[in-house]
Amino acid sequence: MTLEVIGVQQNLVAISAHASTATATHCPYCAFQCGMRLTVADDAVTIVGDPDFPVNKGALCIKGWTAAETLAHPDRLHTPLVRNTRGNLTPATWDDALDRIADGIRATQARHGVDAVGVFGGGSLTNEKTYLLGKFARVALGTRNIDYNGRFCMSSAAAAGLRAFGIDRGLPFPIEDIAHADVILLVGSNPSETMPPLMQYFQAQRANGGTLIVVDPRRTVTAQTATMHLRLTPGSDAALANGLLHVVLRDGFIDRGFLAERTVGFDEIAGIAATYWPERTEKITGVPELQLAQAARLLGRAARPMVLTARGGEQQSQGVANTLAYINLALALGKRGRPFTSFGTITGQGNGQGGREHGQKCDQLPGYRRIDDPAARAHVAAVWGIDAADIPGAGSSAFELLDTMGEKDGLRALILIGSNPVVSAPNAVHIEERFRALDLLVVSEFFLSETARLAHVVVPSAQWAEEEGTMTNLEGRVILRRRAVDAPDGVRTDLEIIAAVADRLGKGDHFRYSGASAVFDELCRATAGGPADYSGMSWARIEASGGIFWPCPSADHEGTPRIFAERFATPDGRARFHPVRHQSPAEEPDADYPLYLTTGRVLAQYQSGTQTRRIPRLAGMASEPFAEINPAAARRAGIADGTLLALVTRRGRAIARARLTRDIREDTVFVPFHWGGLSSVNRLTNPALDPTSRMPEFKVCAVRLESHPAS
Ligand code: SF4
Numbered sequence: 001m002t003l004e005v006i007g008v009q010q011n012l013v014a015i016s017a018h019a020s021t022a023t024a025t026h027c028p029y030c031a032f033q034c035g036m037r038l039t040v041a042d043d044a045v046t047i048v049g050d051p052d053f054p055v056n057k058g059a060l061c062i063k064g065w066t067a068a069e070t071l072a073h074p075d076r077l078h079t080p081l082v083r084n085t086r087g088n089l090t091p092a093t094w095d096d097a098l099d100r101i102a103d104g105i106r107a108t109q110a111r112h113g114v115d116a117v118g119v120f121g122g123g124s125l126t127n128e129k130t131y132l133l134g135k136f137a138r139v140a141l142g143t144r145n146i147d148y149n150g151r152f153c154m155s156s157a158a159a160a161g162l163r164a165f166g167i168d169r170g171l172p173f174p175i176e177d178i179a180h181a182d183v184i185l186l187v188g189s190n191p192s193e194t195m196p197p198l199m200q201y202f203q204a205q206r207a208n209g210g211t212l213i214v215v216d217p218r219r220t221v222t223a224q225t226a227t228m229h230l231r232l233t234p235g236s237d238a239a240l241a242n243g244l245l246h247v248v249l250r251d252g253f254i255d256r257g258f259l260a261e262r263t264v265g266f267d268e269i270a271g272i273a274a275t276y277w278p279e280r281t282e283k284i285t286g287v288p289e290l291q292l293a294q295a296a297r298l299l300g301r302a303a304r305p306m307v308l309t310a311r312g313g314e315q316q317s318q319g320v321a322n323t324l325a326y327i328n329l330a331l332a333l334g335k336r337g338r339p340f341t342s343f344g345t346i347t348g349q350g351n352g353q354g355g356r357e358h359g360q361k362c363d364q365l366p367g368y369r370r371i372d373d374p375a376a377r378a379h380v381a382a383v384w385g386i387d388a389a390d391i392p393g394a395g396s397s398a399f400e401l402l403d404t405m406g407e408k409d410g411l412r413a414l415i416l417i418g419s420n421p422v423v424s425a426p427n428a429v430h431i432e433e434r435f436r437a438l439d440l441l442v443v444s445e446f447f448l449s450e451t452a453r454l455a456h457v458v459v460p461s462a463q464w465a466e467e468e469g470t471m472t473n474l475e476g477r478v479i480l481r482r483r484a485v486d487a488p489d490g491v492r493t494d495l496e497i498i499a500a501v502a503d504r505l506g507k508g509d510h511f512r513y514s515g516a517s518a519v520f521d522e523l524c525r526a527t528a529g530g531p532a533d534y535s536g537m538s539w540a541r542i543e544a545s546g547g548i549f550w551p552c553p554s555a556d557h558e559g560t561p562r563i564f565a566e567r568f569a570t571p572d573g574r575a576r577f578h579p580v581r582h583q584s585p586a587e588e589p590d591a592d593y594p595l596y597l598t599t600g601r602v603l604a605q606y607q608s609g610t611q612t613r614r615i616p617r618l619a620g621m622a623s624e625p626f627a628e629i630n631p632a633a634a635r636r637a638g639i640a641d642g643t644l645l646a647l648v649t650r651r652g653r654a655i656a657r658a659r660l661t662r663d664i665r666e667d668t669v670f671v672p673f674h675w676g677g678l679s680s681v682n683r684l685t686n687p688a689l690d691p692t693s694r695m696p697e698f699k700v701c702a703v704r705l706e707s708h709p710a711s
Pocket residue numbers: 027028029030031032033034056059060061062063064065194195196197198
């Protein structure tokens with residue numbers, strides 16, 4: 001069903017816009033941020049892959065080809081909506097909507113305090129929006145409560161990277177390095193479906209004689225292309241990584257000179273790894289001893305091994321520990337003379353990297369600065385023209401923030417941009433109830449998403465091709481999205497909306513910019529000297545170069561494609577090993593709920609599906625969720641292939657169509673999460689949080705299958 005490498009294609013969609021020449025811009029969806037060229041002629045938008053952009057090299061997936069179909073879509077919002085006294089959303093003028101927002105914020109602050117008003121952002125927002133949203137929360141609202149949906153995506157990898165390397169950049173090397181690794185361990189990632197143009201690098205690696213080992217409970221399309229597939233039990237990643245390390249150590253593949261020069265803490269790790277002998281590891285992970293030893297030897301003998309993780313191991317209540325265990329393995333495989341240790345994590349959302357750098361996290365200021373660092377506060381306050389003491393402290397993380405909505409000392413008002421938590425948050429039925437308990441919910445959206453339907457005020461916002469801004473892709477390369485078409489009448493950009501609300505709150509002086517590039521210039525100043533330093537960048541430089549890797553601390557600095565080539569970003573320049581032991585997931589199968597449930601994505605849909613479910617070609621490819629079940633498990637539950645079934649967990653029920661396949665473990669069910677209502681698998685998922693990253697456990701919980709009456 002899936003193409004591994006997709007060539008240059010084109011898509012036509014009718015739209016009212018000015019005729020123009022081709023505009024080089026980027027896809028609205030995932031972190032690969034494929035370069036594309038949009039041409040508007042004869043009221044139609046043409047999309048082709050950009051062969052000059054060095055990341056996708058002209059390839060697009062079906063989501064990219066069809067992206068323009070959201071622009072003139074009949075569901076598009078063109079006017080603000082305000083909930084009337086009868087409880088209905090009705091069209092309103094911009095002035096009425098903005099007044100309602102500002103009045104609601106002031107009333108909430110007066111009754112419940114400034115922290116009762118919160119902000120929720122998204123990992124698909126441009127760097128400029130991310131930055132301005134963080135500034136809006138701290139300067140215009142004075143609230144400590146801002147977080148974003150990237151907490152559900154990248155926070156475990158980010159926390160692990162910070163601990164081990166002193167800095168969090170998903171891939172610390174350019175994507176092209178994948179083609180030159182001789183053995184790759186790819187953990188919990190299925191790029192054949194989620195990011196198909198990335199597969200050209202894995203194909204090049206194979207063509208160069210390389211080996212790919214995939215770790216996944218499912219035999220995914222990506223796993224089918226691999227040399228080896230380690231089909232682990234959900235929730236057993238740390239044990240698997242420790243077991244691989246055990247064999248690497250036992251068989252003498254360690255370069256102690258490298259470890260002494262560039263790392264700290266190996267001896268303690270070695271002691272732990274010694275206890276994960278293959279028989280024990282097989283018992284925990286389900287990966288046969290022989291396979292484990294074979295994979296470890298392949299990695300140990302490799303001249304250029306690479307370990308890549310993604311959401312499979314990270315979206316767990318042990319997500320940080322799991323990622324650290326894989327980092328331990330990658331560091332232990334390092335050898336003298338290597339430019340870097342070849343560990344990376346594959347970011348998911350469009351601006352999943354930049355979205356976590358510039359201040360929309362509850363504990364963070366722009367440039368990946370900590371909000372509790374006095375020097376960081378002083379620097380950012382000077383850029384913002386305020387007193388450092390006026391910057392609030394750290395607030396609550398995403399799920400915890402949403403969990404308090406409508407509660408006595410929790411959030412009473414929320415401004416939400418670029419996110420649809422009613423579909424994407426764990427334990428979604430509960431989260432929907434909490435949204436309904438708010439006094440004021442403001443949603444900026446281009447379609448009436450499941451979350452927007454609950455809002456008191458909905459403001460219609462511009463889409464990616466209608467506005468400009470920078471994104472930071474999965475490699476840490478900052479790129480520029482150019483405006484290709486005019487926004488429809490009645491629609492405003494998120495930057496304009498944020499500035500207009502700030503103005504009504506009496507803080508407009510802090511939010512007057514000549515355009516999005518001026519916001520970026522201020523962002524660059526705010527990041528100067530921080531871990532993610534953009535201060536040498538400008539839109540002109542980015543456009544001229546096709547993208548700049550951060551850090552880029554001065555106008556004559558070329559950027560940093562390989563960030564750990566000389567040293568790690570720790571005080572002594574050495575990477576840190578961290579002791580990790582296997583711990584069970586928060587919920588495991590039992591007599592009542594006998595199977596593991598794990599969730600993920602499919603090729604034709606993106607995230608909560610707000611955009612992609614509305615595109616007929618994508619909906620035709622994936623119109624409803626399926627439950628991938630091993631035939632043996634289906635037989636035990638009395639489920640036939642193709643029938644509707646109910647999935648039941650301790651949190652709720654959801655409906656999906658059974659898809660029987662031996663490509664999944666007998667003890668595991670997989671369901672994609674792109675749909676709402678009864679089709680939302682997040683009605684079932686467990687909000688158990690990682691103690692460090694506060695990442696919910698999307699990838700593991702216990703489930704029961706039941707026949708559905710409609711089947
Ligand atoms: S969804 Fe991702 S892989 Fe597909 S075209 Fe867009 S950026 Fe490229």
